[in-house]
Amino acid sequence: MPWVFTQGHPLDTDSLIGEAGKRGIKLDLPLLRELYRHCLFVPFVEVTSRRVGEPRTPGGPEPIPGCSRLLQIRLARDTGCLRDLAAEPFKRHLQFARDAQKPPSWWNGFVYSRYQLLALRELKGILEQRKHLTRGGRRLVRLPTPDPMLLDRMGYLRKIAVAVTALEARYLPKLDPEMIYLLNVDAEDWEAYRQAFDPVQMREWLQYPADQVRQDAEGLLARASRLDQYGAEWSQLVRRAPAKARKDFKDAALQAVDLRIAAEILLLFYEDLAGRGQAKVPPDRTGQRGWHPLAERISFRSQTLDENLDDLGISPHPRVVLALEGDTEMRHAPRVQAALEFTDAPEMIRMLKLGAANRDLVKLAALAAAPLVSQKIGQKVPGANAWDLIKPFTTLFVAVDPDPPFTSPERVAKERAKILNEIKDVLKAQGVERPNPDELDPLVTIRTWDAPCYEFAHFTDEELADGIMAVHHTINGLSREDLVASVARTRNRGKDIKEVWGQWEYKVSKVELADALWPAMLQKIQLCMTTKAAPVPPIAAIISDAYHVALQRRHNSYVLTELPDDPPA
Secondary structure: OOOOOOOOOOEOHHHHHHHHHHOOOOOOHHHHHHHHHOOOOOOOEEEOOOOOOOOOOOOOOOOOOOOHHHHHHHHHHHHOOEEOHHHOOOOOOOOOOOOOOOOOOOOOOEEEOHHHHHHHHHHHHHHOOOEEEEEOOEEEEEOOOOOHHHHHHHHHHHHHHHHHHHHHHHHHHHOOOOOOOOOOOOHHHHHHHHHHOOHHHHHHHHOOOHHHHHHHHHHHHHHHHHHOOOOHHHHHHHHHOOHHHHOOOOHHHHHHHHHHHHHHHHHHHHHHHHHOOOOOOOOOOOOOOOOOHHHHOOOOOOOOHHHHHHHOOOOOOOOEEEEEOOHHHHHHHHHHHHHOOOOOOOOOEEEEEOOOOOOOHHHHHHHHOOOOEEEEEEEEEOOEEEEEEOOOOOEEEEEEOOOOOOOOHHHHHHHHHHHHHHHHHHHHHOOOOOEOHHHHHHHEEEEEOOOOOHHHHHOOHHHHHHHHHHHOOOHHHOOHHHHHHHHHHHHHOOOOHHHHHOOOOOOOOHHHHHHHHHHHHHHHHHHHHHOOOOOOOHHHHHHHHHHHHHHHHOOOOOEEEEOOOOOOO
């Protein structure tokens, strides 16, 4: 087969020992020889130094070999120097370890398939009974005579390893349903190979009944589930990771991945056979609950990535979106958060600049706070449906100046009701007709400053005048007393702080003013943190409330429920 070992390199004995060690199985050359002597773990093939059979020719064009061992295997095949040791009795003369008479370049010629690693766990019991001895200056290992059931099991797993090795080049690159991963080959060449691949012919050549293919795959998946130490929710997340993200796995975790990869190759082969009428189409497990081997597939996606993360309480979506109106608020808010010693993790609070109080918040709410539902999961109470959420509940906190349309508590309540209605419309479009208002109501909070603007709500006239003087070189020729009086008049008239410099030759930068005012804000925050009776700056109170809402929801997952068909009067 020209494509064998192109997508997963063959292993020599040194590589095999290293890979086994990653999986928690300690092997060495004397032990490999003893395993071969008992026909428990036989090399996949042997590259010999003399002709042992008829030369073979590949059944089609061969990709360039990606490693020297594959090149040696091909040369041995072409010259009749390739042997299947499993088809012959134990050969006592074969050497696994180099002796003093052999040159440093000597190689024992033994090649293993990485899918033989699937059988290593079955050997743990007999390996624990190994005995070491020395004979003629050589270190030897001896194992007890294996049980016939173990011999049968190892023979069965070798057949699976042979089949998966033969199928690997066709199916391993498409293991991830969303990507194709190819090693050392051109995509066009692989596509031509894929198109020419005949699964029916392969099944006949392997003498592998389709029902047995699926049974073996499900058996591997059941073993993977037992080995998996992460639990069901973490396992689903791990299975989404690309191969390069699993490179540091070891022990049982790596063995579970091995089993899932081999099972996926077999199941993709089975699905190709089913597509040609050679087997029953496997059932679709999407949306079904309860354990089944097919739900352990590396390609199985019962949920979106967002749902997997949400179930674990590590969703990257923010639990709170804090919408602030102007540059000064946006300049201060992260610093206030840090001064209050709250984490700046973006999945906790995400800050958003509105730009103006009269900006339409309805569409913003639909984006930020409307729940996104996935599959219906049944009824919590008769007649009331419930849905899994794609992302966690997100609360929209809005902090604005008391400008239109937020000029009174009544108008604030009216705007909040409009936002909640928009959220209900978004849910209705997703099939949720009667969302529970008790779950939606906490999703929107609107607060206004108790002064015409943010600056007046947080700083005295003197603090504002000093801040303006720090960033404006001329203050339009005013004295400090005149500037304080101008700030006070603007405050009393209910105007924005910008009116103070509205007629000046050049304007005050709100960003620079925010920086100049920060020391005063920091002092107020530190005072309220150390003195119980000290007033709390309004922005600090809002950020504190938002943070505690986010904290309550950070590591929890939720469902959205619906009112019953006939709610009580």
